[in-house]
Structure formats: C-alpha cells, structure tokens
Amino acid sequence: MSTPYNLIDQNHIRQQFPILQRKVNGQNLVYFDNGATSQKPLRVIEAISRYYSNYNSNIHRGVHTLSREATEAFEAARKSLASFFNVSNQQQIIFTAGTTDSINMVAQGLAKNHLQRGDEIVLAAYEHHSNILPWQLWAEEQGGKLKVIPLKENQQLDVEAIEPLISDKTKLIAVTHVSNTLGLISNLEHIKSISVKHHIPLLIDGAQSAPHMAIDLKALEPDFFVCSAHKMYGPTGIGLLYLSEKWLKHLPISKTGGGTIKTVSFEKTEYAEGALRFEPGTPHIAGAIGFSEAVSFMRELGMDHLHQHENLLVQHAQKRLRELPEVILYGDSAHKAGVISFNIKNQHPFDVGTLLDQYGIAVRTGHHCTQPLMNLLGVPGTVRISFAVYNTLEEIDFFIEKLKRVIKMLN
Ligand SMILES: Cc1ncc(COP(=O)(O)O)c(C=O)c1O
Structure with a gap:
C-alpha cells in the first residue's frame, strides 16, 4: 500500500x-x-532502572551526592515536560499520580472557596468517569449542578449547544480533548472562545490527546490541563497537572504534608510557592524520570x-x-x-x-x-x-x- x-x-x-x-x-x-x-x-525502562541502580535517593533538601543527582533529574523532568507542552514557567507543571488524581486536586481545591451552592459546571457527554465523578461528588456534597454538552447524531460534540448551557452560575467548563471511547476530537478553539467570552475557567482532560498530537499550552491557554504518563509511553502512577499562572497562585491545596512548606510551627505554616506547594510527601521520582524520557522519545520521533x-x-x-x-x-x-x-x-x-x-x-x-x-x-x-x-x-x-x-x- x-x-x-x-x-x-x-x-x-x-x-x-x-x-x-x-x-x-x-x-x-x-x-x-x-x-x-x-x-x-526500552529507553524509558532503562531510565527508571538507572535511577534505582545508580542514584536512588530522596529529593529536595539532601546535601549528599545521590540526593543532589536525584533532585536534579526530578527537576529536569519537570523542565522537560514544561518544554514538551510549551510552558515557559516550569513551576506550572505539577507532578501528580495521573489524570484522575489531577482532576480530583482541581475539584477539591475549587470546592474550598471558588465554588458555591447552586454553581454549575459544564461537561461533555462523552467524558471519562474521571472527569465526571469528582464534579458529581462536589455537586452532591455542596449543592452544585452539572450541565452536559450534548452530542450530534454523528457523535461529534455539539459545541453550538454550549452557550445556551452557560449562566451566571457557570464556574467551570471541564472537557475531554479527545474522547477515549470514540477518538473524536473536541473543538477546543470554539470551547476556549466561549470560556474567554464568559470569563469561565477551562479544564482540559488531555489523557487521550497528549499521546497522539502536539499540544501547545501557551497557545491553548487553559486554566487547567491534565494527562497521564502511562498513556504516553511512560510509567504508571505519574501524570501532571498544569496550572495557569493565576491558579498556581490561587488554587487552594487539597492535600498537604512534607515538602510543601517554607516554615512550620504548631501555630502556623507558611507554604512554598510554585509546584512544590502541590506535591506533598515523597513524589514518584522514578516515574517523573521515566515520564521525561517518554516525552523525549515522542519529541525525537x-x-x-x-x-x-x-x-x-x-x-x-x-x-x-x-x-x-x-x-x-x-x-x-x-x-x-x-x-x-x-x-x-x-x-x-x-x-x-x-x-x-x-x-x-x-x-x-x-x-x-x-x-x-x-x-x-x-x-x-x-x-x-x-x-x-x-x-x-x-x-x-x-x-x-x-x-x-x-x-x-x-x-
Ligand atoms: C479521557 C480520559 N480521562 C481520564 C482518564 C483517567 O486516566 P488515569 O487512569 O491515568 O488517571 C482516562 C483513562 O483512560 C481517559 O481516557
């Protein structure tokens, strides 16, 4: 052929x-x-194996050689992911356990002080459960409402039907970029224009787009973008949450612990700025290194x-x-x-x-x-x-x- x-x-x-x-x-x-x-x-498998065989150590705050090497590799991974998605500030890339974890972090964060009783969130009819359930949980617990963008007869997302769903209660549009069941691509340009026109934040679920197409977050400018490494030739248990500069400063944290702070006393904690604020505990260091190697593979192809x-x-x-x-x-x-x-x-x-x-x-x-x-x-x-x-x-x-x-x- x-x-x-x-x-x-x-x-x-x-x-x-x-x-x-x-x-x-x-x-x-x-x-x-x-x-x-x-x-x-193999290069991803070997990058992970190299970390465990040669410089396995915990990151950030270590003065010894292995810890410095591991910290450098982890932060280099953040930089490489930022560059892969054309994000100039690497702090906007937060390592998470994957798409599901990232969406839950946004949902729980927004629920703290950005979403009120009676507010509405707009989703697409072909969402993955991971981009439905965190919002449904919020809606059930706090009296919110989900509105669904219908599909046309050919199963394409009916973007013309979005504006009639919008009200002054709409606080987020959360849509999948590519349907994991149909492979259809959502018209993000149209959706973005509605989000800009009505000043509604936009979350893009990139779990099924990031493995298949170039994604330029500088051009798309969403408020939130999420994806999983394991669908992109990388390891399981790691993914990312991209936050716009605004949300990097203002998204409330939903989980906390070691690594996220500047100073702690029993009276008060001052949190770190940037990505670390959202990455409590020992992160998936090998995962981040493998993820970075995976995007290098994709980029080189x-x-x-x-x-x-x-x-x-x-x-x-x-x-x-x-x-x-x-x-x-x-x-x-x-x-x-x-x-x-x-x-x-x-x-x-x-x-x-x-x-x-x-x-x-x-x-x-x-x-x-x-x-x-x-x-x-x-x-x-x-x-x-x-x-x-x-x-x-x-x-x-x-x-x-x-x-x-x-x-x-x-x-
Ligand atoms: C569109 C979409 N969103 C979210 C997810 C959840 O991804 P993960 O299980 O890696 O968190 C998937 C996984 O299939 C998906 O296809």
Whole structure:
C-alpha cells in the first residue's frame, strides 16, 4: 500500500519496545489497547532502572551526592515536560499520580472557596468517569449542578449547544480533548472562545490527546490541563497537572504534608510557592524520570509524524471495518485521534474481545469508563481498538482477517 508520507522505519520503532517481541496464545502480539495504557520503549525502562541502580535517593533538601543527582533529574523532568507542552514557567507543571488524581486536586481545591451552592459546571457527554465523578461528588456534597454538552447524531460534540448551557452560575467548563471511547476530537478553539467570552475557567482532560498530537499550552491557554504518563509511553502512577499562572497562585491545596512548606510551627505554616506547594510527601521520582524520557522519545520521533502515522492507521482501520456489513462503527470520522469503537451486530463486545485474544490481538471491551456515553449509544459496551506509533497497517489487516473469522464463529 502506498502512503502519503515517508514512514519512519517501522521496524526501528518496534525494536525499541521489548514487549512487542512476545507471543500471546502462540501468536505475535498485536497490541491495540493503547488507549488504556501504551507499551514502554526500552529507553524509558532503562531510565527508571538507572535511577534505582545508580542514584536512588530522596529529593529536595539532601546535601549528599545521590540526593543532589536525584533532585536534579526530578527537576529536569519537570523542565522537560514544561518544554514538551510549551510552558515557559516550569513551576506550572505539577507532578501528580495521573489524570484522575489531577482532576480530583482541581475539584477539591475549587470546592474550598471558588465554588458555591447552586454553581454549575459544564461537561461533555462523552467524558471519562474521571472527569465526571469528582464534579458529581462536589455537586452532591455542596449543592452544585452539572450541565452536559450534548452530542450530534454523528457523535461529534455539539459545541453550538454550549452557550445556551452557560449562566451566571457557570464556574467551570471541564472537557475531554479527545474522547477515549470514540477518538473524536473536541473543538477546543470554539470551547476556549466561549470560556474567554464568559470569563469561565477551562479544564482540559488531555489523557487521550497528549499521546497522539502536539499540544501547545501557551497557545491553548487553559486554566487547567491534565494527562497521564502511562498513556504516553511512560510509567504508571505519574501524570501532571498544569496550572495557569493565576491558579498556581490561587488554587487552594487539597492535600498537604512534607515538602510543601517554607516554615512550620504548631501555630502556623507558611507554604512554598510554585509546584512544590502541590506535591506533598515523597513524589514518584522514578516515574517523573521515566515520564521525561517518554516525552523525549515522542519529541525525537516528531509529534506531527506520530499524529500522521496514527491518522493513517485510523483511516485504514475505519475503511476496512466499514467494508464488513456486520460491523456498527461509532464516531466514524476523518478527523480523530488513534481510537475506534465498534460492535458486531447482535454480539456482545466481550465475546468479540475474548475470541480476538486467541489470535494474540489485545483490544478493550466494555463501557471504557464512559457509561453515560454508552447510555446515549444504547449499548452496554463496545469493542475499542486504539493505536500507538508502533502499530502497523499489516497489524490492522491481520486484525480484520481474524475479526472476519470471529464474526463467522459467533454467527
Ligand atoms: C479521557 C480520559 N480521562 C481520564 C482518564 C483517567 O486516566 P488515569 O487512569 O491515568 O488517571 C482516562 C483513562 O483512560 C481517559 O481516557
């Protein structure tokens, strides 16, 4: 098949991922579950291992060599993440346990003195539960209200429906950049313009966009941006919370402890300024180092290349799936990021996923932590395939061939 751009040597990329060498059920692994978590290149695994083997130590406040080395690597990771997202003040990058943790920190912080009884938060109908539940908890505990941006018939977010949802009680717009179930991309420019026009803070859930496309936070200028390393070729248990300069100063802290302070007495504590104020306790040092290595991997490949490659995979997979009359595709679009959901008519997604596993093909089945979206689609779940830069057109063709067999088996 001819391609519209020069593929980087795909073998060269694949060789960097040890797990891609393994067999599953006697077959070559075809890993199409990248939306849940991506695989890790050797350089990330080695960076983590180097930290534990050579300079494992606690950070900040240590005068000995290992502690200085670990502190330097941790703060260098913050700097590298800031640069990856085009943020000039690295203090705006706060290391958290991941997207879910970051959203909870914002929700709990805002609930302290920015959200009042009767206030409203606007979310998208295809949010992940992680961008629903922290707000729902606030709404239930403190008398708030959630308003939901509907989807159009083609499952695209109906951004024209946002303004009618806005009132003088609206205190936040919190939307996912890319739907983890459909791969559809929210129109952030439009959403941002509404947030600016009505002076409403904007939170962007970048869990599914940061792995697939270049994100320029200087240009986007959200109030809050969150993502997880493990979906970006990095380790689990680490992610980030970006705060605008305003919120870096004004977001109330929701958890506290060692490392966040300037001075402590039993009478009063003076907190540190900047990122450290939000990072109590010993952070995930190895995680931050691995995260930084992962974005170096992405940056060296080139985010535009990566996006282009995944787009090619998505278009090819959608085209092949459309050819199968038994397949129902959701969120079919030329403009999407790395994720496709479908069902086989009259079959449970779980059965499809289990049978594909017999061929070494890893897909995700179920509601994908988007039950409100499943209710809208009127299905209990879908089969989801999601791509990373190491996936190939050949893997998609293999998957289609095996899917045809699965359809035959089930009918
Ligand atoms: C859009 C979206 N938001 C939030 C999350 C939660 O991410 P994590 O489990 O890394 O906190 C996910 C994970 O699948 C996601 O896809």
